[in-house]
Amino acid sequence: DIQMTQSPSTLSASVGDRVTITCRASQSINIWLAWYQQKPGEAPKLLIYKASTLETGVPSRFSGSGSGTEFTLTISSLQPDDFATYYCQQYNTFWTFGQGTRVEIK
Amino acid sequence: EVQLVESGGGLVQPGRSLRLSCAASGFTFDGYAMHWVRQPPGKGLEWVSGISWNSGPLGYADSVRGRFTISRDNAKNSLFLQMNSLRADDTAFYYCAKGRGDCRNTNCYFDYWGQGTLVTVSS
Numbered sequence: 001d002i003q004m005t006q007s008p009s010t011l012s013a014s015v016g017d018r019v020t021i022t023c024r025a026s027q028s029i030n031i032w033l034a035w036y037q038q039k040p041g042e043a044p045k046l047l048i049y050k051a052s053t054l055e056t057g058v059p060s061r062f063s064g065s066g067s068g069t070e071f072t073l074t075i076s077s078l079q080p081d082d083f084a085t086y087y088c089q090q091y092n093t094f095w096t097f098g099q100g101t102r103v104e105i106k
Numbered sequence: 107e108v109q110l111v112e113s114g115g116g117l118v119q120p121g122r123s124l125r126l127s128c129a130a131s132g133f134t135f136d137g138y139a140m141h142w143v144r145q146p147p148g149k150g151l152e153w154v155s156g157i158s159w160n161s162g163p164l165g166y167a168d169s170v171r172g173r174f175t176i177s178r179d180n181a182k183n184s185l186f187l188q189m190n191s192l193r194a195d196d197t198a199f200y201y202c203a204k205g206r207g208d209c210r211n212t213n214c215y216f217d218y219w220g221q222g223t224l225v226t227v228s229s
Binding site for chain 1: 141143150151152153156165168201206207212213214215216217218219220221222
């Protein structure tokens, strides 16, 4: 099974900050990685797929990069609506999620 | 507008069964693979099972294999999850999710999710 490890688990940041979340796969997953945002009481929302392709309607301050085993999600200028939990997901071999990164207000 | 609405959750005793449903609308249901993902309250996401557009199984998580069965009825735009021999660690919100991409080769991700239904397994 492919394991996904996100870091950090929690991130404290302020509005306007540049934020980076890292996701590492236990083996190569090529570019088969997605990022989701989840707010309390809501379903996850797709942000990025194929490691770096922005889903339609997602603000351009979100970006993704990486391939193989190491990936990043970057928010260029954190907005109030972005405080949430973020999950990476590999879909190279079945489907596995990272444990999540909670972005909280500093 | 794509809508996925789960139902069938509730409180159930260990060892009993429960059947979840997901009603889909706003897209051509029989053109897409569908999945179930669960989330214990306050914890992370776990893929449970997936099914191809023509009901071919895409697999099960090790934690549910042999106890859960996924199915779909394309005529009724509905997805199902039959859960047997339920255990306390099956307690979670269960989400149905629409697949996008080549799900037969697992190269698909989930572009729409329902709001989830809570399953609580407790005596």
